[in-house]
Amino acid sequence: MRAVVWRVEWLTLGLIVCATALWFAAGLLWTTSLWWVGLLMMPFLAAFHTSLQHETIHGHPTPWAWLNECLVSLPLAVVFPYRRYRDLHLRHHRDEHLTDPYEDPESYFWCEADVHRMNDFARHLFALNNTFVGRLLIGPALTIVGFTRTELARLRQGEAGVRMAWALHGVGLIAVVWIVTAVFQMPMWVYALCVIYPALSLTAMRSYAEHQAAENVGARSAIVETHPALALLYLNNNLHIVHHASPATPWYDIPALYRERRTQYLAANENTLFKGYRDIARRFAFHVKQPVDHPLMYRTQAQTQIHTRENA
Known part of the structure; x- marks a missing residue:
C-alpha cells in the first residue's frame, strides 16, 4: 500500500486543483469590473487543462486510471470527450504510423488520392491550415468539423x-x-468565442510543428x-x-x-529543432510547412503492394 501511495505525483495533482480553481475564479470575474482579466486568463487555463488531460492519459498523477479521469473530467475546452481523446491519442503513439493519414488519428495529412478528389476550395483551405497563421485561425474549426463527422460515423x-x-x-x-x-x-456564445476557440488555437500552436512526414521514424517528431x-x-x-521516446515520463x-x-x-530526429514558437511563426506564418498530401504516402502504398506480391 505504501508503494502505491508513493507513486502519487503531488506536483501534478496540485496543478490540476490549482488550474480548476483558477478557471473558476477567472469566470467569477465576469460580472465585475475586472471581467476582461478573467476573459484573458480562461483560454490559457482551458488549454492548460488539456495539457493536464494529456498527462493523465499517460498514467499520471496516480496509479488509478479511473481517478486520473475523474480529476480532469470537467471539459473546460468542451469539444473532445476525455475517453475519445485518450483512445485516439494512444493510437497516435504507435510511432511506426506517425503522420499516416489512415493510421494516425492526429495526422494533418491526406493521402494523394483524397487530395485529388477535393475541389479547389478545399485544397486551398487545407493548404492554409498547413501554415502557422492558418492553423491558429481555421485549424480549430477544421478539427471540430472533422472530429464531429468521424465521431458521428x-x-x-x-x-x-x-x-x-x-x-x-x-x-x-x-x-x-x-x-x-x-x-x-456568462453567455455561452461568449465562452465559445472567447475561451474555447482561443484555447484550441493555443493547443494548435503547440501541435503545428510537433510532427512531420519523414522516412526515418525518429525524424517525424520535432523539438521546440x-x-x-x-x-x-x-x-x-x-x-x-x-515524449514519444519516453511517453510514461512525467x-x-x-x-x-x-x-x-x-x-x-x-x-x-535529424536536427528537427525550432528555437521557440516565434521561430516557427517567422518561417511558416504564411508558408506551407509540408504539403496537404502525405509526401511519402504514394510511395509507401506502392512499396506495400510490391512487398505483398513478393510475399504472396
Missing part, C-alpha cells in the same frame, strides 16, 4: 466505447454549461526549445521527441532527460 456504426465516452462527456458538458451560464452568468512559461502551458510537450522530468540526451535526440 463511429456512433452510427456502434463502435465499442464511443457511446459511453460521449454519454460521460454529456454529463461534463451539462456541468460546464451550468457553471458558465448560471454561476459565472521555448520560453519556460509556454513550456509549462504545454507541460514540456514542446520537447516532443522526448512532465517535470522531461527537461532533465532532454538536457542529458540532447545530442542523441537531435541525431534521432
Whole structure:
C-alpha cells in the first residue's frame, strides 16, 4: 500500500486543483469590473487543462486510471470527450504510423488520392491550415468539423466505447454549461468565442510543428526549445521527441532527460529543432510547412503492394 501511495505525483495533482480553481475564479470575474482579466486568463487555463488531460492519459498523477479521469473530467475546452481523446491519442503513439493519414488519428495529412478528389476550395483551405497563421485561425474549426463527422460515423456504426465516452462527456458538458451560464452568468456564445476557440488555437500552436512526414521514424517528431512559461502551458510537450521516446515520463522530468540526451535526440530526429514558437511563426506564418498530401504516402502504398506480391 505504501508503494502505491508513493507513486502519487503531488506536483501534478496540485496543478490540476490549482488550474480548476483558477478557471473558476477567472469566470467569477465576469460580472465585475475586472471581467476582461478573467476573459484573458480562461483560454490559457482551458488549454492548460488539456495539457493536464494529456498527462493523465499517460498514467499520471496516480496509479488509478479511473481517478486520473475523474480529476480532469470537467471539459473546460468542451469539444473532445476525455475517453475519445485518450483512445485516439494512444493510437497516435504507435510511432511506426506517425503522420499516416489512415493510421494516425492526429495526422494533418491526406493521402494523394483524397487530395485529388477535393475541389479547389478545399485544397486551398487545407493548404492554409498547413501554415502557422492558418492553423491558429481555421485549424480549430477544421478539427471540430472533422472530429464531429468521424465521431458521428463511429456512433452510427456502434463502435465499442464511443457511446459511453460521449454519454460521460454529456454529463461534463451539462456541468460546464451550468457553471458558465448560471454561476459565472456568462453567455455561452461568449465562452465559445472567447475561451474555447482561443484555447484550441493555443493547443494548435503547440501541435503545428510537433510532427512531420519523414522516412526515418525518429525524424517525424520535432523539438521546440521555448520560453519556460509556454513550456509549462504545454507541460514540456514542446520537447516532443522526448515524449514519444519516453511517453510514461512525467512532465517535470522531461527537461532533465532532454538536457542529458540532447545530442542523441537531435541525431534521432535529424536536427528537427525550432528555437521557440516565434521561430516557427517567422518561417511558416504564411508558408506551407509540408504539403496537404502525405509526401511519402504514394510511395509507401506502392512499396506495400510490391512487398505483398513478393510475399504472396
